[in-house]
Amino acid sequence: DTGVSQDPRHKITKRGQNVTFRCDPISEHNRLYWYRQTLGQGPEFLTYFQNEAQLEKSRLLSDRFSAERPKGSFSTLEIQRTEQGDSAMYLCASSLPLAESTDTQYFGPGTRLTVL
Amino acid sequence: KQEVTQIPAALSVPEGENLVLNCSFTDSAIYNLQWFRQDPGKGLTSLLLIQSSQREQTSGRLNASLDKSSGRSTLYIAASQPGDSATYLCAFPKWGNTPLVFGKGTRLSVIA
Numbered sequence A: 001d002t003g004v005s006q007d008p009r010h011k012i013t014k015r016g017q018n019v020t021f022r023c024d025p026i027s028e029h030n031r032l033y034w035y036r037q038t039l040g041q042g043p044e045f046l047t048y049f050q051n052e053a054q055l056e057k058s059r060l061l062s063d064r065f066s067a068e069r070p071k072g073s074f075s076t077l078e079i080q081r082t083e084q085g086d087s088a089m090y091l092c093a094s095s096l097p098l099a100e101s102t103d104t105q106y107f108g109p110g111t112r113l114t115v116l
Numbered sequence B: 001k002q003e004v005t006q007i008p009a010a011l012s013v014p015e016g017e018n019l020v021l022n023c024s025f026t027d028s029a030i031y032n033l034q035w036f037r038q039d040p041g042k043g044l045t046s047l048l049l050i051q052s053s054q055r056e057q058t059s060g061r062l063n064a065s066l067d068k069s070s071g072r073s074t075l076y077i078a079a080s081q082p083g084d085s086a087t088y089l090c091a092f093p094k095w096g097n098t099p100l101v102f103g104k105g106t107r108l109s110v111i112a
Helices: none
Strands: A005-007 A010-013 A019-024 A031-037 A044-050 A053-057 A065-068 A075-079 A088-095 A111-115 B004-007 B010-014 B019-025 B032-038 B044-051 B056-059 B062-067 B072-077 B086-092 B106-111
Touching (some): B004 B086, B019 B086, B019 B106, B032 B062, B032 B072, B044 B072
Parallel strands (some): A010 A111
Antiparallel strands (some): A044 A053, B004 B019, B062 B072, B086 B106
16 A cells, blocks of 8 residues: 555645645545645644545635545545635545544645745 | 644754653543654654553654643653654544644754
């Protein structure tokens, strides 16, 4: 197993453009999470899926953000009309909890977004 | 709202020293607690997970403890090495089915 992968690793865009990121979780992991991390801060939760169902969205996730996991495998995160405040590292994590108390999340390398 | 505090924010130690990183939280009703390592510009690597019913977990030179009553967890690193230099984050879900709440991390530098 190669772990969680994310693409692209880096994205530079101009303000107002749309961007889309992809996350491929560890095979057969049914939970997939998106987090955002800015410099000097811990990751902040954006949204998560159990299989293809989006179960929770943070208030950080404005209507410019949308996430999908259409077949319960990979997921995409799209940001429309990007703003400079969207510049951050976007992290994806997946898990397969054998029991809720042992739900270890495994993180990908992240996508660093820079909005000019 | 659950709040997580990590102290110190940064730490520099000479190689070979034992050290302790601290994590405190405001709500003792946590389900489990994870410690992560993050290298600059990279994703997070899970180090240890402590279930709420446990008091500590060990992996190699790492030992993590959990005291729910006082709202604290510590990560003990024995015989530190330059390769241990990274940011260490603690995080936990309030319930098993919710996302993680992270501290800001402690940035560790181990000097050879």
